[in-house]
Amino acid sequence: MKPASTLALLASLLAVSSVQAKWSRVPIIKEKPVDIAVAGGHSSASLDSSSGFGQVDALLTDDITKAATVSAGKSFAVINLGKPVLISQSSFTNDGIEGRATLSASADKAGWAVLEEKVFSAADRTVEFKFAGMQAKFIKLEFALSKGGMLRNLAFFGAQTDKGYALKQSADGKSGKPMNLIGGLGGARVIYAAPRPANGMDTAVTYNKFSFPESDEKYRTIIYDFGQLRILNEFGSVHSPRPVRFEVFAFDSLPEKEDWRGRLAFDPTEFNQAAPVAVAEDTQGLGVLKAKPAKSVKTRYLALRWEPDFNPPDFSASGSSMGNVSGVTTSTTTTTQNADGTTTTVTTEVGDAFGAGAGDSDVTGDNAGQQSAQNQAQQSDNTRTTTTVTDSNGNTLSTTVEQGNTTTTTTPDGNGGTTSTSKTDNGDGSTTTTTTQTDANGNTTTTTTTTNADGTTTPGSPSGPNNPNNPNNQTPNSDPNLGTSPSPTGDGAPSASTTQTNPPVTSP
Secondary structure: OOHHHHHHHHHHHHHHHHHHOOEEOOOOOOOOEOOOOOOEOOEOOEEEEEEOEEOHHHHHOOOOOOEEEEOOEEEEEEEEEEEEEEEEEEEEEEEOOEEEEEEEEEOOOOOOEEEEEEEEOOOOOEEEEEEEEEEEEEEEEEEEEEEOEEEEEEEEEEOOEOOOEEEEOOOOOOOOEEEEOOOOOOOOEEEEEEOOOOOOHHHHHHHOOEEEEOOOOOOEEEEEEEEEEEEEOEEEEEEOOOOEEEEEEEEOOOOEEEOOOOOEEEOHHHHHHOOOOEEEEEOOOOOEEEEOOOOOEEEEEEEEEEEEOOOOOEEEEEEEEEEEEOEEEEOEEEEEEOOOOOEEEEEEEOOOOOOOOHHHOOOOOOOHHHHHHHHHHHHHOOOEEEEEEEOOOOOEEEEEEEEOOEEEEEEEOOOOOEEEEEEEEOOOOOEEEEEEEEOOOOOEEEEEEEEOOOOOEEEOOOEOOOOOOOOOOOOOOOOOOOOOOOOOOOOOOOOOOOOOOOOOOOOO
């Protein structure tokens, strides 16, 4: 074989090897900034006034494919954010407009402070404004254009994040109104992006805007973890204006394995074994498309994949995933005076948005993979709801704490002690109930019982200083991750088993 041929073969093998290499998981960001000017959900933004715009309501939607038109010449739109909020950057996707854009802010519309001006051409796909943060209640976007056109995906970011919010979907996903569960409060986090974005992984995954570099890879791929099961009805893409095939994949459980460094990795050849749930093609290179699945998609893990019709020097893309949301929950405290003289106080503390609200989700898995994914989400959900009932003198009658799939109720026993009952719904369909009695001296007795999915029960042995079955007052294993050993039996008698559960959540 000639040396040149050998080198060509080696280069080809290296190229194939790089394409088929496993991808390393992206570290999950704790909080994700949210668009402060999306109408509904976390924001009370509304359109104050406008001139020169068509379909102007598209400026306030989180459907990134919807476009507002803007005429040549001068035009403006004023957005009322509802309250003063911090704003530090903004951007929009440009479809053919050319000229100058000015972004200004005001507290009362009496005086305006220019945040930044941009001069751009019709070839500039993304127009970005970055400036020192400013508190403002009103934002004004002004254009002086030599050429009109359309703009999409207008977004404003500041200090607001998705922490402290949880979205609720109905069991069938049909109730409520559509929201983008990728870019909004849906809890979605990017866990894989390939090839590595040229605009920086941190920036790309934080703002859901990916600028992929020139690459030998055939596809540009993003994989999301919603943190819990979601029901999705429509998918969208705003991308570089060139022909592209767009595919959407859903995984009941993500086939990940640890690589040689002990990090989770994904093998892209898994796509060869999976069928897309939705497909669309932008044959004219318009830079926007929607993909409608044959039926609603229920999944925790979602992959968006773009296949340009040639290898471009760069390729930008943002995806959307629309699903109906029946309610938005945030941290609140409500107090109700009851007819019997008691008072009920309910405090909801919404945890981190990634998976927040999974324990309260009506969406249930259709198969073992989905059920396992949802159970993991419920176990890790740190959203907590505390319900306290007090009598007319302010004495606590009961305290109930719901966190994930565990509910714990604590009541005084009238003798200076308390009784605490914790029920946990397990992923296998069983329920574990732990009852802890604490006397006035602080001594405790705990009994655990598991009710299996078929209705049979597995009683556990009581433990504690007052346990007659523990005459030597032996202390059970204190490591919460280790179960206690079953009591030895003789003469063929069955053993009494104790099911070890996580420590119950109790009120402060």
